[in-house]
Amino acid sequence: MIAKDLHKSFGDFKAVNGVSFSINKGEIFGLLGPNGAGKTTTIRMLSTVLAPDSGQIIIGGHSMKSEAEAIRSIIGVCPQDLALYEDLSAIDNMIFFGRMAGLNSQDARTQAMANLKLMGLEERAKGKVAKFSGGMKRRINLAIALMGNPQLLFLDEPTVGIDPQSRNNIYENILGLQKKGMTVLYTTHYMEEADRICQRVAIMDGGKIIAMDTPYQLKSQLGSPDKVTLEDVFLKLTGRSLRD
């Protein structure tokens, strides 16, 4: 995946202001930054939902401008906000989006069950999503993104506001997916999370990427990588703490 000089403004406000990066096949790439940094806007452009004002996107060799359809068929998106039909059961949600991704009825059902199992939710398959806990909804939200076995997965803050158990389940799954050859773009504003699962990270602030490297390299610039956190790296780069 290659993104080149992406720009997107909402009115006068430049939400994304010249973002360029690329992700290698099989990599888990982290896009870090505080709320409002422009991570979600970047993902929305990469996932063909939002048209950039300018810039170039190439995914799997397909250019966004001319082959958006081809791109849609190889990506999976787990949006930051829960994108679920609350009035349908978990399995119905999964099957529906599976069919939308182009699976036939049989494959959609098989994959839905497999992914629910992966998320530890197979017992609640027939339960209405509205009755699920926040963590369970998050896991379903992620499971849906896996329908159709996408080659590139966009995960936009998949662990925000959930219990540690669900969070650990999600970490394990992401690492498991990578083993199966999936490429992942992962955004978060929890720096330690990125440190734990990402091979490379880009730190975003104010619509721009201000640093990009492996977590190890970024931390080494400040001192011993074992003692320094990415949090400190951000503080050093911007003069601000992340959580204010």
Next chain:
Amino acid sequence: MKQLERVWLIALKDLKIFMNDRTAAFFFIIFPLMFIVLFNTVMKGIGGEDTRLELHLATQEAAGSLSYHILGAMETTDESLLKPGDPKIVWDKDYDAARQAVENKKLAGFIAFPADFTQALSSGNSTSLEVYADAGNINARAALNGLAGAISSQIGTNEVIIKASVALLIEGGVISPTDSAGINKAVQQMMTGYFSGATNTGASYITFKTDKVGEVVAMNPSNYVVPGYLVMFVFFASAIMAESIVRERKNHTLERLLASSVRREAILGGIFTGAAIRGLIQIVIFWGVGILVFHVDMGLSPAAVIILSILMVIMSAAFSLMLATLARTQRAAGSLAVITSLVLAPLGGCWWPLFLYPQWLQNIAKITPHAWATDGFNKIMVFGADFGAAVPSMIALLAFALLFGLIAVWRFRTSAT
């Protein structure tokens, strides 16, 4: 093919959600039926199912005059020959007593032939029928005016034929052009002949007129109460669903769909199809209940009634889609749906039959799809017209549907970037 399948899957998904939603079901089916039952009962007061509309006629002329013959021919002698919805024609022999009855509100109104009727017609002078009616009783007045118009036009037609015949008689030397008494006699004989001729067919003379008059109010109020509320609630239920489309956008599921391999047109098509299927379920229930419980009569052309209903559903679904693409928030969509439904329904003749409105209001009403729909239903189900009479309504509904649909597609394209 794949995209068409997705259209269908999206529609099915929406239906599944709808079926799980009890409040939606209430607004779709139970609530409208409650209204129909309520208003059907209220409207019965205007013209109960068992009391036939009676149209009274009288004459100020003496026996043996032309109007006597006409009245004799028109008077309903055997009520059992009348079809449902046909008015009963009553000949009030005493003109002054009839007037008194109207003054005393015992009679809604009547038509009277003037004292100079025979004389005027045979001498070729104009004359006018008198409609004497209680000003407050709009229904009776409309019906009487219609009937009076029908009688005059029939007489007018006959007169032309008679004049031509008399001219032929004179030309052929049968009557002398100076023999005015002879001419008068011939005219009177022919005129009487035309009207007496109708006696043989019994009520058929009036039936023929009823079509032409187009203002005789049907006896079964369900015939306009049911279609009126069908139009209102199909539209309302559909419009209110705009809220759920906006909710879908807010729930970010739309975003998920946009990032999947579904074409934008297929998403819109799926939502539209779901809305249309819900509407179709609704009209099947409406007509089912209407026919079984309220004995509505689809008139000469049930096909026209069905096509009008389907077009009403399509138009409403398109409106809902347009509303959803125009409104930014769920709340805005909901309010817009309620406001448009509540304003357009009475203006479009869903609460009271449009033909009772003054002409200028009827003209304004034409900007609403409701008016076209109710007008079409009324023509078939109240006035007994045939399929052709409803075609303008069908075309108008289709045009509204296209307009709403195009705006929706255009807005969806420009807003979902």
